[in-house]
Amino acid sequence: xxxxxxxxxxxxxxxxxxxxxxxxxTRFMQxxxxxxxxxxxxxxxxxxxxxxxxxxxxxxxxxxGREILLGMSRHGMVRLGEASAAEPEGE
Numbered sequence: 001x002x003x004x005x006x007x008x009x010x011x012x013x014x015x016x017x018x019x020x021x022x023x024x025x026t027r028f029m030q031x032x033x034x035x036x037x038x039x040x041x042x043x044x045x046x047x048x049x050x051x052x053x054x055x056x057x058x059x060x061x062x063x064x065g066r067e068i069l070l071g072m073s074r075h076g077m078v079r080l081g082e083a084s085a086a087e088p089e090g091e
Contacts, residue, residue, distance in 0.1 A: 047060040047067060059070045062085050069081040 045062040049059045055074045057072045065085050067085045071078045071080050
């Protein structure tokens, strides 16, 4: 019984540390891959997404002064439409 409690006392903090480290690494990598909005050198910006059905989404992305409507499903992505980008309301 003492051996069990000793193993538990050693492995629980180790497991908690691994969980915390994996969560921190996931958050760090997501921020690096997604980038910050308006960051220099970034040309692509996600404006809005809408879930149509399970596995089917509509997304509006802004790319080089144009807004592009994309249809996304499990099988791929299709450009549905394009328009010049509207100015943000706050500016």
